[in-house]
């Protein structure tokens with residue numbers, strides 16, 4: 401339990417037994433004691449506690465942390481005591497928000513806290529941990545610094561129009577902008593493209609006719625019997641969703657009911673859920689069974705997915721033969737395809753490699769990019785880039801200094817949004833509401 405704020409110590413300390421004089425408690429040291437109810441003088445639990453004096457704390461405020469044994473009931477009773485003495489429950493993310501508002505971390509670091517908590521793969525965790533250390537902040541600050549310097553120069557040119565030529569050399573100015581602002585920002589966007597799937601993950605859907613082996617593939621990728629597999633077509637009725645780790649990328653995998661043409665109406669059958677899930681998926685794994693010729697339903701599904709990011713998964717190669725596989729590939733042309741046997745564990749690594757290629761656009765296992773902005777950062781970087789390009793163009797075309805200054809300010813503000821200098825209250829609320837209580 402964490403209590404933070406100027407009254408944290410006077411609220412918590414009297415509850416801790418044996419009573420200790422604050423002047424004799426060392427900050428950031430772990431103490432042993434028990435919690436007592438001051439009214440009944442009953443001992444409630446045996447605890448370890450730490451008093452941490454501001455400003456060297458998570459929130460930069462005084463903090464008391466109490467480690468109790470942790471039953472829900474026990475914690476509830478202690479919580480009640482603390483609240484009775486004037487504390488209140490923290491809102492989701494409030495500790496981190498205070499750390500941000502009190503200037504201990506920037507906004508991108510605050511966002512990294514939640515990503516560290518929710519990371520699903522070691523790679524995602526590594527990226528979040530780097531951001532938590534302030535790598536994105538450190539990348540953004542020098543760019544802002546450069547823009548600020550240039551803004552000062554442009555403003556000087558506005559104030560002393562007769563000296564403009566001494567203050568600003570348009571060509572050099574544009575060059576600095578390209579080299580120190582536009583180049584680094586473009587680099588960050590590239591990193592977004594390479595790396596964001598490690599943090600945000602992708603959603604993949606397995607679709608195909610009944611009985612082709614969709615659930616078998618799901619189980620194979622999960623390495624557990626999650627989906628029911630039988631020889632009866634139509635085994636999977638609902639859809640089943642699990643997350644698998646594909647070379648560091650968290651992939652939400654959805655196993656669906658087989659798409660089939662019972663009423664000669666694939667669209668209607670397009671089986672409610674499957675259709676909706678299909679629309680939302682980033683990647684389609686379209687499975688066919690190569691132990692038999694393609695059916696008209698296979699072809700209908702092909703028409704449904706051919707313009708999507710799709711991998712054709714040719715299953716049951718233990719039963720099929722080359723001739724049939726060739727025919728399938730000829731008929732369902734244009735799709736990247738992989739041959740597998742979900743039952744006998746063949747081709748699964750090749751399938752994973754194909755998935756990795758499709759979602760990262762990289763052929764081999766790649767090094768993680770150093771800094772990967774998230775979507776919110778990306779939008780802000782794009783805004784800053786547009787304004788920065790306008791600055792360069794403005795100098796080329798002799799745009800008045802006043803207008804160039806407006807563009808520079810816009811770029812500065814956009815980058816300020818990333819680190820929390822110019823972020824609106826609304827966006828802050830949005831970010832911190834994603835946290836759980838206690839962080």
Ligand SMILES: Nc1nc2c(ncn2[C@@H]2O[C@H](COP(=O)(O)OP(=O)(O)OP(=O)(O)O)[C@@H](O)[C@H]2O)c(=O)[nH]1
Pocket residue numbers: 609610611612613614615616617628629630631632633634635636637656657658715716717718719740741742743744
């Ligand atoms: N020989 C062989 N049989 C397979 C393979 N993959 C799956 N099967 C078998 O095919 C049958 C159907 O497998 P499922 O995984 O239930 O197929 P499904 O596509 O989920 O079927 P529905 O949920 O009914 O649409 C089962 O008997 C599996 O054991 C394979 O690679 N080779």
Ligand SMILES: [Mg+2]
Pocket residue numbers: 614615616627628629635636656
């Ligand atoms: Mg199934």
